[in-house]
Amino acid sequence: MSLSMGACPHAWQQHHLHHRGRMWAASPAFRRQLFLLRSLAPTCADGGRASSSSLRPHLMYAAAGPVYEADAEAVVRRITPPLDRARHKGQAGKIAIIGGCREYTGAPYFAAISALRVGADLSHVFCTKDAATVIKSYSPELIVHPILEESYSVRDDERESVSSSILAEVIKWMERFDCIVVGPGLGRDSFLMDCVGNIMRHARQANIPTVVDGDGLFLITNNIGLVEDNSLAILTPNVYEYKRLVQKVLNCEVNEENASEQLTALCQKIGGVTIMRKGKADLISDGKKVTQVSTFGSPRRCGGQGDILSGSVAVFSSWARHFLLSNEQPKETSVNPMVLGCIAGSLLLRKAAALAFEKNKRSTVTTDIIEFLGQRFVVSALDFHLVWQSFYLKISFLCCSLEDICPAGR
Numbered sequence: 419m420s421l422s423m424g425a426c427p428h429a430w431q432q433h434h435l436h437h438r439g440r441m442w443a444a445s446p447a448f449r450r451q452l453f454l455l456r457s458l459a460p461t462c463a464d465g466g467r468a469s470s471s472s473l474r475p476h477l478m479y480a481a482a483g484p485v486y487e488a489d490a491e492a493v494v495r496r497i498t499p500p501l502d503r504a505r506h507k508g509q510a511g512k513i514a515i516i517g518g519c520r521e522y523t524g525a526p527y528f529a530a531i532s533a534l535r536v537g538a539d540l541s542h543v544f545c546t547k548d549a550a551t552v553i554k555s556y557s558p559e560l561i562v563h564p565i566l567e568e569s570y571s572v573r574d575d576e577r578e579s580v581s582s583s584i585l586a587e588v589i590k591w592m593e594r595f596d597c598i599v600v601g602p603g604l605g606r607d608s609f610l611m612d613c614v615g616n617i618m619r620h621a622r623q624a625n626i627p628t629v630v631d632g633d634g635l636f637l638i639t640n641n642i643g644l645v646e647d648n649s650l651a652i653l654t655p656n657v658y659e660y661k662r663l664v665q666k667v668l669n670c671e672v673n674e675e676n677a678s679e680q681l682t683a684l685c686q687k688i689g690g691v692t693i694m695r696k697g698k699a700d701l702i703s704d705g706k707k708v709t710q711v712s713t714f715g716s717p718r719r720c721g722g723q724g725d726i727l728s729g730s731v732a733v734f735s736s737w738a739r740h741f742l743l744s745n746e747q748p749k750e751t752s753v754n755p756m757v758l759g760c761i762a763g764s765l766l767l768r769k770a771a772a773l774a775f776e777k778n779k780r781s782t783v784t785t786d787i788i789e790f791l792g793q794r795f796v797v798s799a800l801d802f803h804l805v806w807q808s809f810y811l812k813i814s815f816l817c818c819s820l821e822d823i824c825p826a827g828r
């Protein structure tokens with residue numbers, strides 16, 4: 419990846435300050451170029467070293483003002499590793515999901531199988547004993563560890579020893595993972611929450627990137643120290659999870675008018691984390707800038723799509739990290755692999771959902787979407803669809819024209 423692009427996006431931005439909003443909104447190609455410049459080039463105004471508290475005014479504008487549409491397809495293409503015959507098992511990613519309890523077995527399965535379908539080599543699930551057999555029976559591809567316990571199965575006097583042995587069991591594996599996803603189908607049992615808090619602390623000490631979703635967000639909302647100042651943490655809240663996070667951290671209500679400012683403020687207040695606010699458009703920020711992915715996916719809102727997303731984001735952010743490390747980035751670069759991972763995951767889910775909906779219409783369920791996660795297929799199928807559509811339109815137009823010249827029946 420070339421990082422030596424000449425123009426300084428911020429200088430350019432200042433010059434055009436008065437045209438903001440309308441111009442960006444008007445031209446997708448323009449926004450695409452700007453995003454690529456901003457995401458793949460160093461921030462020249464501050465040498466990329468701006469901390470959340472030392473942003474200059476025009477950078478504040480960049481952080482608090484417009485939302486840039488990401489060139490998500492370019493990001494996917496850049497960070498996806500080639501299918502190289504020389505690679506061995508594990509090099510394309512080892513992901514672990516911490517989730518799955520008596521109530522929820524679907525969510526951890528969706529996240530784990532999506533990680534594999536996106537292209538990871540190994541996908542583990544750490545869940546409660548009740549959930550393990552069920553999850554294993556969904557798929558032989560997953561490595562399932564039945565180690566978590568809920569309060570009802572642990573006596574008060576055993577809590578400490580059970581908690582330590584759970585942590586010891588996870589630690590044995592932790593260093594091998596490229597990313598963990600905490601929360602899909604985890605439930606909210608208090609003992610379980612405490613154990614998972616310990617697992618998160620350990621992951622942080624070991625520098626393992628952590629995607630926090632579902633009930634993991636419930637856990638960190640009530641214990642924000644678990645992710646505070648962790649630049650390897652990604653939070654993926656849905657509407658309600660975001661609402662709870664804003665109320666707790668910013669002590670106010672969600673403000674749709676200033677969505678990007680509020681998201682930036684939330685990232686900055688927590689410190690270092692990347693947040694993807696899911697919704698009609700997925701808004702992504704690391705506290706420095708806000709980008710969005712708004713490619714239309716599907717009108718179906720069946721449960722489980724967020725789980726696909728968390729598994730996919732885990733894989734893509736690992737790939738983005740490896741890509742940036744192996745491409746000798748200048749130290750001052752502002753590219754954040756966690757942000758790239760969110761962008762790529764969001765696009766993939768949306769494209770897969772679009773294709774699943776085209777096939778299954780209102781009966782689309784999450785399993786149907788997972789079928790379409792083969793990204794090369796998603797991209798080429800979509801391209802094919804567009805080509806076919808335009809070909810079809812041209813044919814129809816030609817037929818209409820012929821009809822005009824030579825009406826049928828004459």
Ligand SMILES: NC(=O)C1=CN([C@@H]2O[C@H](COP(=O)(O)OP(=O)(O)OC[C@H]3O[C@@H](n4cnc5c(N)ncnc54)[C@H](OP(=O)(O)O)[C@@H]3O)[C@@H](O)[C@H]2O)[C@@H](O)CC1
Nearest residue numbers: 522523524525601602603604605632633658659721722725
């Ligand atoms: N197949 C599976 O196993 C799946 C399992 N999943 C797992 O389920 C667990 C919980 O995750 P979640 O996303 O359901 O819970 P969350 O976001 O806390 O609450 C959402 C609920 O809030 C409610 N609500 C409505 N309006 C509201 C408002 N204005 N402000 C506030 N709240 C409002 C509304 O409920 P209602 O009031 O309609 O009863 C809505 O349903 C988690 O572990 C996840 O991974 C899922 O991944 C799906 C697939």
Ligand SMILES: Nc1ncnc2c1ncn2[C@@H]1O[C@H](COP(=O)(O)OP(=O)(O)OP(=O)(O)O)[C@@H](O)[C@H]1O
Nearest residue numbers: 656657696697698700715720721722723724725727
């Ligand atoms: N109103 C919407 N319009 C279009 N796409 C949406 C909309 N809301 C969510 N999405 C898409 O669905 C994905 C999942 O978001 P959602 O809000 O359903 O997550 P979730 O509630 O955590 O899902 P889950 O049921 O897995 O827990 C998002 O990435 C987004 O792309």
Ligand SMILES: [Mg+2]
Nearest residue numbers: 632656724725
């Ligand atoms: Mg969810």
